[in-house]
Amino acid sequence: MSLRIEIDHEACEANGVCEELAPALLRLDDQDTLHLRVAQVPTEHEAQARAAVQACPRQALRIVEDAERPDSKP
């Protein structure tokens, strides 16, 4: 399995909570636009990713789990 984060830009209001919790994964620029720093969440940052998704005040993030191999279990 590999994880990635999806941003709902319509919902994001640049509160910056995710950047605080997962600075390796997300970055808010000086125009208040949120960017992903990585296409896929490295294993060592999975906990950070989940914390950021849960804490987003606008619930504007979600975790997407991509199956790498068809036979891999969810």
Next chain:
Amino acid sequence: MDTPTSSFSFNPSSPDYTRDPQPTYAWLRDHAPVYHWRERDTVLVSGAKQLRELFTDERLSLDIRNWAHYGGDELFGQPRFAAWRRVNEAGVFFLPAKDHARVRKLASAGLTPRAVKRMDATIEATIAEILARMSEGREILDVAEYAEAIPLTVICDIVGVPEGDRQAFRQFGMTVIRAVQPTQDMELLNSYADAYTEGVAMLERVIEERRAMTDRPDDMLTDWIEANEDNERLSNDELVSLTAALIIAGSDTTVHGTCYAVYNLLQHPEALAELRADRSLLRGAVEESLRYDFFGKSGVMRYALEDFEWEGVSIRKGQMVMGLIGAAGHDPQVHEDPERFDIHRAHHMDLTFGLGRHFCLGANLARSELTHAVEKLLLDEYPQAELAGEPVLDYDNPLMRAMKQLPVRLGPKSEAAQ
């Protein structure tokens, strides 16, 4: 009221509940985090997990017109109530989902942490001026009075209300705040309707004047007027409604939040000493006071759009569902040792400002005001301040655990401030 089966009763107007609602909240969380309060046919939500669900469940609406007992249609149909009705209907609490998302997107740009930072110096100066005026020559400051003056003055500043209109704006603000409390008194309602008519006319003029300026000040109202995404803009009605929403949602809350933050810090001198040594703890201290001793009494309301089952409770379409933020803040499932006041806690899972679609639009503004209100009084100016008596509570306030008075002995001014 005791019943043969249970000695529990939910009575938010009782003095005991107003002083300390936590024993009631603990019972609710332990027995039924979703609880049918028969007396008022209202569902109470006290668990942190369930409150998160309340904020994000599409079957629960914030629009009071979905309430089975809503009686406003006839009232707001009267011509005298037209301005008030327009403010409601173009406002973030009533707009249909699609318009709501557009207005949020445009309005929130002026209230992000970055945007508020730009207004920070103005907010700080306003609060410093209020404190100087109120503490001048006094031994004891009533913090309730200090707190009361802050939000409307700050809102005046960031909306850019001209000097000559400030008195009228404050008057309008006071009415808007009072009009939030439900009443059947027709004379009172008529006076609110008239105040709305005048207030809306004044705000429309302020907005028109701002639109006409070539060199607009760098503040929130300018952001709102210039906000433009995919050629979508905020209409005049929406701008007026947003300003009213700032007052409705941002005045009373900030007043009581300030009182409780000052009170809790004075009750915890060791925490205050830490703050004096390290001001980076200030923001956490303010959040902790909001969690530890939440000022709200009756909670946030939602109205069911359909019938459904929730944690063993049957929710019916049109029923009122009340989220108790102060109860969720002490849920031991989320907050370790919740009865301890600890300014070092992380607050990412707090629900003080809500969650999701209606997350408090003014949260960052409120944080700035609360932080500066505490910092000016207890750190910058009067580092030896102490409680001069217990707070006097207003037991008649149906919405807030309001302090009518919070007497604080100021003590000598800090040397740096002299």
